[in-house]
Ligand code: GTP
C-alpha cells in the first residue's frame with residue numbers, strides 16, 4: 768500500500784538572502800539574478816518518491832524576509848513540521864538575524880511531542896565566498912549544534928550547490944520523528 772505524506776516546510780531568513788531562489792532552484796531548476804521581494808508568503812510543491820511505500824508532498828512556504836517585523840508569522844508557521852533558516856554569506860547582518868528567526872520559530876510552533884521543529888541552517892550565496900564572511904566565520908558546526916539546528920550547509924542557489932542535500936537532511940529528520 769502506498770501512503771502519501773504532506774509535509775509543510777518553512778523557508779525563513781532576512782530580506783534578500785535567497786529563500787525564493789533556493790526554492791525555485793529546487794523545484795523548477797532555474798535561477799535568476801533579478802531580485803523581486805516576496806510579499807507575505809509564496810508556495811511551491813515538490814513531490815518526492817521517498818521509498819517504495821511513501822510519496823512525500825513537500826509543501827514549501829516561502830516567507831517574505833520583511834515578515835520578521837510583522838505579526839503574521841504565527842499564522843504562517845501553523846502546522847509546519849520543519850524549517851530551513853537561510854542567511855547570506857556576504858552580509859553579516861543576515862547571520863545575526865538567524866537566531867531571531869530561530870527564536871521566532873521555536874516560540875510559535877512545536878511538534879505534537881512538544882519538541883522544536885527540525886531546522887537546517889543554510890549559509891547561502893557560497894559562490895560569492897571571496898567577498899563574504901566565510902573566512903571570518905568559524906565552521907558552523909558548534910553554532911548550529913548549540914542553537915538546536917539539525918545540520919548546516921553552505922549553499923548556492925546560483926550554482927546549485929548543496930540545495931538538494933540541505934533539503935534531504937531536513938526531510939530525513941522530519942521523517943525520523945514518527
Ligand atoms: P525576500 O523575498 O525579500 O525575503 O528575499 P529572498 O530571501 O526570497 O531572496 P531572493 O531569492 O529573492 O534573492 C535575492 C537576490 O539574491 C536575488 O538577486 C538573487 O538572484 C540573489 N541570490 C539568491 N541566491 C543566490 C546565490 O546562491 N548566489 C548569488 N550569487 N546570488 C543569489
Ligand code: MG
Pocket residue numbers: 786787788803804805829830831832
Ligand atoms: Mg523571496
